Amino acid sequence: MDKDSIQNHLEALINRDNTAQEMVYKHYYRYGMSVCLRYTSSREEAVEVLNDSFLNVFTKIEQYDSSRDFKPWFRRILINNAINHAQRHVMKAKLIQIEDLSFQPKSDLTSDGDLDYQEMIELTRSLSPMYRTVFNLYVIEGFSHEEISNALQISIGASKSNLSRARCNLREMIIGKYQKGVAKYG
Amino acid sequence: MDDQELDDLFRKAVKEPDIQFVPDDWKKMQEKLDGKGKGVAAKNLSKYLYGIGALLFLFAVSWVLIAVDFTGEFKSLDSNNRREVAIETNDLPNPSREKTGATVQTSDLPNTSDLPQKGIETAKDLSPESNTYSETGSPYPGMGAGKINDFAAYEKQELLENSALGSDNFTQSETIENHLILEKVRKPELSTLSIRENSWLIDSGVNRNTMVTKSSIDSQTFPEEIVKTSGRKIKGQSKLAVLAVFSPDASALKINEIQGLGANAGLNLEYFIHANWSLNLGVLYAFKTYQSPSGYQGSYGNVYDLSGNCYILDIPLNVRYYAVNGDRDRWYASTGLSSYLMLREKYDLSYESSTGYPKEFQLDIKNQNQHYLTIVNLSVGYERHLSDNLGIQVEPYLKIPYSGVGEGDVNLKSAGVLIGLKYRW
Numbered sequence: 067m068d069k070d071s072i073q074n075h076l077e078a079l080i081n082r083d084n085t086a087q088e089m090v091y092k093h094y095y096r097y098g099m100s101v102c103l104r105y106t107s108s109r110e111e112a113v114e115v116l117n118d119s120f121l122n123v124f125t126k127i128e129q130y131d132s133s134r135d136f137k138p139w140f141r142r143i144l145i146n147n148a149i150n151h152a153q154r155h156v157m158k159a160k161l162i163q164i165e166d167l168s169f170q171p172k173s174d175l176t177s178d179g180d181l182d183y184q185e186m187i188e189l190t191r192s193l194s195p196m197y198r199t200v201f202n203l204y205v206i207e208g209f210s211h212e213e214i215s216n217a218l219q220i221s222i223g224a225s226k227s228n229l230s231r232a233r234c235n236l237r238e239m240i241i242g243k244y245q246k247g248v249a250k251y252g
Numbered sequence: 253m254d255d256q257e258l259d260d261l262f263r264k265a266v267k268e269p270d271i272q273f274v275p276d277d278w279k280k281m282q283e284k285l286d287g288k289g290k291g292v293a294a295k296n297l298s299k300y301l302y303g304i305g306a307l308l309f310l311f312a313v314s315w316v317l318i319a320v321d322f323t324g325e326f327k328s329l330d331s332n333n334r335r336e337v338a339i340e341t342n343d344l345p346n347p348s349r350e351k352t353g354a355t356v357q358t359s360d361l362p363n364t365s366d367l368p369q370k371g372i373e374t375a376k377d378l379s380p381e382s383n384t385y386s387e388t389g390s391p392y393p394g395m396g397a398g399k400i401n402d403f404a405a406y407e408k409q410e411l412l413e414n415s416a417l418g419s420d421n422f423t424q425s426e427t428i429e430n431h432l433i434l435e436k437v438r439k440p441e442l443s444t445l446s447i448r449e450n451s452w453l454i455d456s457g458v459n460r461n462t463m464v465t466k467s468s469i470d471s472q473t474f475p476e477e478i479v480k481t482s483g484r485k486i487k488g489q490s491k492l493a494v495l496a497v498f499s500p501d502a503s504a505l506k507i508n509e510i511q512g513l514g515a516n517a518g519l520n521l522e523y524f525i526h527a528n529w530s531l532n533l534g535v536l537y538a539f540k541t542y543q544s545p546s547g548y549q550g551s552y553g554n555v556y557d558l559s560g561n562c563y564i565l566d567i568p569l570n571v572r573y574y575a576v577n578g579d580r581d582r583w584y585a586s587t588g589l590s591s592y593l594m595l596r597e598k599y600d601l602s603y604e605s606s607t608g609y610p611k612e613f614q615l616d617i618k619n620q621n622q623h624y625l626t627i628v629n630l631s632v633g634y635e636r637h638l639s640d641n642l643g644i645q646v647e648p649y650l651k652i653p654y655s656g657v658g659e660g661d662v663n664l665k666s667a668g669v670l671i672g673l674k675y676r677w
Binding site: 096 | 255263264265266269270274280285615616617618659
């Protein structure tokens with residue numbers, strides 16, 4: 067879908083045009099899921115967050131400034147919903163699902179020692195929701211600890227601590243499970 | 253691997269998402285769009301309806317109980333008394349008839365020796381003129397008008413006292429009914445005569461009529477033993493009372509896991525819908541602390557230790573029944589529903605990770621969870637009167653949620669003893 071076409075669909079969202087909604091959904095699905103999967107414990111949760119975000123897009127499209135790129139606005143919505151989701155589900159032991167389950171990598175690291183997307187998702191899902199959220203916000207989204215503390219309503223110290231523990235856990239898992247693949251980092 | 257290398261590893265992976273579109277996800281999205289949050293709204297609506305239904309049920313139950321109570325009291329009235337009261341209602345004063353004393357039954361007249369001493373003394377202070385009028389107009393040989401006048405005052409005082417009786421044997425409605433009868437007797441005369449004439453009439457005919465009513469009520473409708481056993485008289489008190497309460501609070505998920513004490517403090521407004529029944533609306537700031545060392549069962553696994561500290565706005569709405577009314581104290585039972593507005597929830601969770609090492613994390617959640625009318629309150633209490641307006645209460649209570657409380661939807665039960673200072677206007 068070319069840029070003009072998607073822009074037309076975005077504008078048509080104001081009229082609650084169902085075809086436009088479907089086109090926009092399909093066009094930004096991959097991007098949206100790539101964000102949501104990183105913040106959630108399962109694909110089902112990721113879809114839930116994604117659809118909540120699209121619902122916000124479709125119902126609050128008037129707030130979108132069409133002179134600017136859509137992605138950053140959409141990304142912000144995705145992250146806000148992901149944070150809300152993490153906060154609401156953090157105690158409901160979704161994290162235990164992953165932490166309690168033994169980590170079962172589907173494949174080794176790629177031959178050059180890099181992670182593919184699926185491996186990265188599996189690793190981050192091993193973290194508790196709070197660690198995972200802080201790690202994603204800091205490392206992937208580029209939030210500062212102050213911004214994270216505001217977003218998650220935790221102290222800056224807690225943000226730093228969670229990030230440190232998240233890194234430690236990830237490092238431990240990578241070294242332990244992928245000793246061969248990450249030998250060059252050892 | 254240092255932090256920078258680790259971060260770069262993940263940043264690089266993010267750039268290559270391999271995600272295929274799944275048509276079912278769009279179907280879910282369409283369902284969401286069709287509903288536009290209808291599901292959420294319906295969920296919330298059902299909660300509200302459930303709460304409203306529970307409230308209506310409480311009101312209905314209390315109303316039925318009150319109605320039964322009133323019926324019982326009416327039945328307790330002797331049918332002859334009711335007929336006599338009805339006759340008195342129709343027997344509006346007729347000055348000419350009263351002067352003849354045609355309707356007066358001497359057997360119903362009060363014994364003058366029973367009149368209050370104060371009234372007799374007052375009679376001595378009356379002017380000769382007044383005495384002349386009274387003696388001339390009095391239909392009762394040997395009874396001075398001053399005595400009659402004072403009897404009216406005595407009777408009025410009695411009525412005022414009776415109107416505030418709060419017992420089973422003497423309901424407010426009956427008092428009001430009798431009071432209205434007497435008012436109907438008085439008013440026509442007061443509105444048509446001068447003050448002097450009015451005074452004379454009160455001394456003679458009107459009061460005579462009133463006396464008949466009073467004597468009937470005293471001798472039959474409200475026999476002496478009933479008045480004596482009617483419990484504590486609440487003189488001139490309104491239907492409203494306010495209560496400042498404090499309570500230690502023990503909360504736990506399981507009864508054998510009580511560790512540490514929280515506290516409640518707040519205000520309770522009590523509205524008496526009947527002498528023995530009241531509605532209570534409170535606002536309590538509650539701190540509840542609990543631990544679950546045996547493990548909070550999560551959705552997918554065990555949390556091996558849970559420690560929670562919750563700051564809650566507890567809004568109870570209860571119905572209270574005063575079962576035992578003594579001269580100085582009362583016993584009551586209370587039930588109703590509470591709403592919990594979770595102001596802040598702080599949790600410490602620890603669990604065993606796949607590596608075998610214990611993992612810990614903390615949660616700090618603010619204003620995320622509200623539970624409307626989902627906590628059942630049960631309590632019994634003892635109230636001791638300190639004065640006409642002041643009282644102290646001790647009320648052991650139990651709070652049991654019928655749906656999950658807080659972020660973890662836990663079955664958080666609470667118990668404690670509310671200690672309150674009550675003021676009733």
